[in-house]
């Protein structure tokens with residue numbers, strides 16, 4: 001017994017030593033960025049970082065300046081905070097910064113999807129073909145039809161639809177945009193009633209997964225939560241299974257062609273199901289929350305709401321539905337909404353907070369815009385957090401925490417693209433979609449979906465906050481760095497379809 005105890009102790013000490021020693025001995029070399037290993041061996045700053053990445057990085061930036069390396073859970077991350085120096089990292093002309101291998105590990109852990117050669121490139125080319133340009137027109141139409149189904153029900157507008165309903169604004173937006181987006185991309189059957197029920201069930205389970213998601217990625221779940229994540233993963237693999245999926249009508253060309261690529265690569269059907277789950281996550285995790293923030297900002301800023309409504313009336317036209325009718329509008333209008341475009345850019349600036357990560361392959365020389373050069377080590381990660389270093393920079397965006405609906409409009413009403421830092425024109429002035437090799441390939445469709453939803457909401461519905469004095473809720477600090485943020489709590493609102501004349 002004593003011997004076993006001793007052996008176990010030695011083993012434990014060996015594991016701890018193996019994990020911690022490299023960190024204990026690591027010292028900053030000349031030309032390397034300031035190194036902050038944090039208070040706890042191996043863990044470094046992990047706990048403070050995970051609890052509130054925004055506040056943590058603000059502190060580190062103030063302490064170390066524009067470039068610094070921190071230890072987080074045994075790994076070293078070099079944060080670059082000067083947006084004028086982002087160019088070489090995002091272009092990666094030295095070909096030493098990897099995204100693809102890093103992403104493969106992440107999606108294996110989170111979605112169980114084992115990547116195959118060429119799939120990253122394939123996702124981007126399928127998205128260029130079917131989520132942008134001409135390919136996008138079919139999908140916009142599908143989205144309008146799906147929004148009609150989700151918002152008005154099976155038979156179009158019911159004769160008694162114009163009574164007030166109350167809901168949480170976050171729940172309403174996420175639920176509606178999720179279900180409509182899902183039906184547009186993953187298809188539907190002859191049985192619309194069943195489709196709606198399935199989409200609702202999918203949303204309920206998706207919300208549970210979404211809640212656990214940040215702590216799951218950080219490996220901080222308790223035993224029960226691990227079991228729950230396993231159950232949820234199996235649920236999604238089952239409901240999104242390709243054997244049912246491919247039989248559906250209106251499966252989007254986007255998904256169809258990506259699944260065809262996997263079939264040609266002889267990827268097992270069970271793995272294709274996991275791919276579907278990954279695409280559900282990528283396509284539905286941010287659009288609902290972003291629509292929520294945009295609508296809430298409009299409800300809190302009457303002058304912005306008025307400007308959007310004025311634009312909507314011009315482009316949507318007749319805005320009262322007769323009984324049994326569904327929404328219809330000429331979707332080419334989506335190209336003529338500069339005010340709404342600015343509202344969306346501003347909402348994303350204020351609430352989208354992606355982290356861009358690249359793994360250093362071989363020793364890497366980082367050249368800053370001010371001419372300074374740093375050496376980064378093989379295996380370390382380079383990280384950008386543009387929410388703090390760009391979106392909230394008062395030099396680029398005066399009064400950065402304020403919602404200004406016309407921030408991205410020129411005085412002549414055209415889109416504003418000229419922003420400056422330290423008197424220099426800046427290319428990366430808003431980065432909700434990431435940038436470089438990992439830029440969101442769904443960004444044009446995402447914008448269309450959210451714009452159609454908001455145009456319908458402000459055109460066909462009366463909306464108001466239950467308590468007009470309610471404050472915009474703060475961001476849940478666990479979600480910094482994971483795309484669009486979410487509020488700490490929901491906000492009650494009421495809505496009704498405008499009565500027919």
Ligand code: HEM
Pocket residue numbers: 103120123131282283284286287290352354355356357432433434435437438439440441442443445446483484
């Ligand atoms: C407001 C909505 C959205 C936001 C803010 C957003 C943001 C992002 C960001 C920041 C990334 C890059 C992540 C990284 O660098 O690791 C990303 C990746 C991705 N997004 Fe989006 N996204 C949105 C909507 C969508 C939609 C609607 C789709 C598809 C229909 C989509 C498909 C994807 C895919 C497939 C990737 C992975 C790309 C890759 O592996 O290179 N996204 N998104």
